[in-house]
Amino acid sequence: MSLLQPGGPLLRLYNRVPPGVRAWLASAYGLKTWRLRYGGSFSRHLAEFRERDGWSADRLGEWQDARLRDLLRHAVAHVPHYRRLHARGGFPIEEVRTAADLSRLPVLEKDEIRRNPDDFLASTPKRLHQLFTSGTTGTPLKLYRSTETNRAWYACFERRAREWSGVHRGDRLASLGGQLVVPFECDRPPFWVWNAPARQLYMSVYHLSPRFLDSYLDEIVSRRIVHMYGYASAMDALASHALDTGRRDVRLVVATSNAEPLFDHQRDRIGRAFGCDVRDTYGNTELSVAAFECEEHRMHLSMEVGVVEVLAEDARPCAPGEVGDLVCTCLLNFDQVFIRYRHGDRGSTLPESPCRCGRKAPALQSIDGRRDDVLVTPDGRRIGRLDPVFKGGMRLREAQIVQLATDEIQVRVVPAPGYSDEDATMIASRLRDRMGPVKVEVVQVKELERTSNGKLRGVISLLGKTG
Incomplete structure (x- = not known):
């Protein structure tokens, strides 16, 4: 969920007021967001994610297969797109007992969703929150989640992105993402806003000019930030400047990359500059796939979020280590249902082998970017x-x-x-x-x-x- 809704009246007001008032508005919105994410069923979901981290591979697979069967029954009963397909005989869920059987169902292309996103909404009554993909390669997708789905997702994120790395929600966080937290034409600091309820310093990635990098680092030090999260390129810009100028005053527990590829040279610079571990994450707004790095830097898939297949050009399943299209079935979101969804990224899975971290979930070997890239x-x-x-x-x-x-x-x-x-x-x-x-x-x-x-x-x- 966005800190400030693009194009909305709150954002227009926000851009016209002084920095102190911006912080107040951001904190007011942040309090609402905090309650939506971390209230109600969040604690129950978090406990379940913690428990599943200790399960065997067989138990995880059995759980995922049962969840998949629940999703398929839900889809043909409540989701117009799949109800029609099933009625015409084009969606034989009766033949699918495990994730290995998914090849019996058709692949869903992104253009089908783009043409009619509401056709994938479940008819079960829930209040839905609307959001959009970033649309970097075309028209953004219109997406929906319920509060319950949102809380389940943030419980997953809390466990796998934070707790695995030694930090927790409420620890002082610097975010470097796509939100335009100050107007683009702003030509002097502050290029950030403090979200007090979340103890989050949201920093603009659109103002990382060399002459302002010390100001960014000064604010991170002043706010006693311990966790940095965001675009690898933005974190790397700050890290490179710190190394070039000999600054060693930014000390973090972890820096977490999100939404961009994290390259090895960036990982090295960020870690050296800030004296911290650097972890990568992978996922999408559609909630069809999520993977998080453990302490051994293996990208474990979150099996609760989705089933991940890797398909070659001829639609055959790729062997472990072989790069193909990632085709994902969303298991977390029963509100807007995407089954065997080819979302445009390519990658490969890691051959099965024990991870020294002790976790049994399968892992991605590579994420090779979009088909177009x-x-x-x-x-x-x-x-x-x-x-x-x-x-x-x-x-x-x-x-x-x-x-x-x-x-x-x-x-x-x-x-x-x-x-x-x-x-x-x-x-x-x-x-x-x-x-x-x-x-x-x-x-x-x-x-x-x-x-x-x-x-x-x-x-x-x-x-x-x-x-």
Whole structure:
């Protein structure tokens, strides 16, 4: 749920008032949000997530299969889209007993939801909260959740994103996400707002100019922040500045990456700058998938949130370690039901092996980004994350790979002090090592363009796109 609803009257008022009044408005909204997230059934859900963390793999699988059968019966009884499919014989839930049987059901594409999101709403009476995806690759989806679903989700997040990392709700938190917490045209601090009920310092990612980075770090120190959460690129900008200037006064328990890929060079800088563990998370607004890093840095899937399949181009199931489309069935949200939903991301699962953390949930091996943000080699191979290209002490602040054609790559870099032609040559060489005979142009820029939601896309494919 947004701190301030985009385009709403509260946001228009908020943008016109002094910073002190903004903090009061944010805190008033924050109190309402806190109660919606953490009231009522939240404690029960949290206790259940804690208990399931100790279950065996077999017990987790049995629980998930039972939940899946409940969802399928609910869908054909109460959700118009699935009721019609089932009546026509195109949704044979009777043949699905376990997650392994899901291939008997059709795959749901995002455009089907976009055309008629209300067709996926359950008819069971509940007050629903409306929200939207960020829409970075197209029209945003209109999504809905009930208060009960919201509390279950935040219980999952509390357990897996916070408690696994040694922090708890109410610990002092700095958030660096897509909310426009100060007007874009604002040209001096504060570029943040304090949400007192949540003890949350929400910091703008749209004002991270080099001349203001010390102000950001000063505020983090002043607020005694112990947990940083948000876009990896924003946290990395602060970490790089702290390292460059020798600052060691920001000391965190953990920094948690959300909504953007976390690259190894970013993880290293953030950890060194802030003296903390760095954890990654993965999920989406649709609540079809969620994964959280444990202390061994394995991305365990939350089986309560969804069933995750990985499908190859020919729709066959991928073997562990093989990259394919992530197709997910939402188990947490019975309000707006998505079954076998291809949401656009690609990735792979980790072959089964014991994790030293002791948890038995399966794990993702890689999250290779959106289908549109995967590189294609001249001979047709698909290449996902290429962050190793930027490892090894390169003097870069940020970088972005843009594929213009199958044999043409542009790399946009924001140089750090000491950057030279040697760095550019190494980038080009490492890309060719991974993609074959391609033309590589390395271009220096002052800053990299963000999406409308403030995210940095590490890879952009322009193949087949015009205009």
